[in-house]
Amino acid sequence: MSYQESFINFLKYEKRYSPHTVTAYKKDLDRFVEFCTKMVGDFHVNKVDLKLMRSWVVDLMEHDMSPRSVSRKVTAVKSFYNYLLREKIVETNPAINVPLPKIRKKLPNFVEENNLHHLLDDDLFENGFRGSRDKLIVSLFYGTGVRLAELVNMKDQDFNTTEYLIRVLGKRNKERIVPYPREINKLLEEYVTNRDREIVNKSGFLFVTEKGEQVYSKLVYRVVKSNLAKVTSLEKKSPHVLRHTYATHLLNNGADLNAVKELLGHANLAATQVYTHTTFEKLQQSYKQAHPRGGKND
Known part of the structure; x- marks a missing residue:
């Protein structure tokens, strides 16, 4: 058995990586071995x-590989050599100091305010149980910025309807209290009136399916996607886009x-700072409109 095969088995059976991840590592490693064989003849781990x-x-960059893909491939080789170090097959990891192409951080997509007002204010949801559920789902994502898993696990008693506050159980079971719009x-x-009239709630959770079971992530994702499609042409239409929209607005x-x-329930400020780009854009726009010489150099 080759070192590569031993490493893949290690990922499968000891690390218990998903089949998808294991396949990706194997492809990346195979490509690396192929390149080394072309460059130095027979591949041997100690020749690298x-x-x-x-x-x-x-070579990867010259084949128009994206910086993100290149980084992923180098990470696969780095993990391979860490495994070889652990097994005392090599003494150094040649991938440890490889300079990587800079990955441009993607700016978060968000929906324009007027588009969301149109969706939520202009009767674009059907009547009855399903329509009222779906409108509440979209309204809560936009009105509180909660994550998908947080919304799925909401219960009726999480709402303080007098103070307009909701208890949210976030990552690592960390609880936070979030205000929500009065509407x-x-x-x-x-x-809740439609649900209790039409559905037997077997789940104990706020949001349920027509069968009275707790809603699942894919269903909520579909609800958001189909409704956002009514008002925006954004390529990605997801609960996370509404979370981005909440923070940006x-x-x-x-x-x-x-x-x-x-x-948002972020552990550190760096995670939140990604949203400030739109604030700066808005400030710049306000400056150009308001300052006597703000638009002179356009």
Whole structure:
């Protein structure tokens, strides 16, 4: 058995990686071995050095590989050599100091305010149980910025309808209290009335299917996607886009960055700062419109 096969078995049976991840590692490793064989003849793990690793990265870039894909492939080789180090087959990891192409951070997509107002204010949802449920789902994502899993696991008693607050159980079972728009109370009452009249809730959760079972992530994703498609041409239409939209609109309208961090349940400020790009764009636009010489150099 080759070292590569031993490594793949290690990922499968000891690390218990998913079949998809294992297949990706195997493909990346096979491509690396193929390149090394072409460059130095018979592949041997001890023949690989930093110079050969750099040549491989250059070769990948010349084949129009994206920086993200290149980084993933180098990570696969780095993991392979960490395994070989552990097994005392090699003494160094040649991939450890490989310079990688810079990955451009994707800016979060968000829906324009007027588009969401149109969706939520202009009777674009059907009547009855399903329509009231779906409208409440979209309204909560946009009105609170909760994650998909957080919404799926909401219960009726999580709402303080007097104070307009909701208890959210986030990552690592960390609880936070999030304010919500007053109009949610009306949507919540309408949905719960329809649900309790038409459905036997077997789940104990707020959001249920027509069979009374707890909604599942794919269903909620479909609800958001189909409804956002009515008002936006964004390629991605997901609950996470509504979370991005929530944060972006808050910051664009003057919310404090630290406050938004707490509302989103982020562990550190760096995760929240990705949203500030739109705030700066809005500030620049306001400056150009308001300053006597703001638009002179356009």
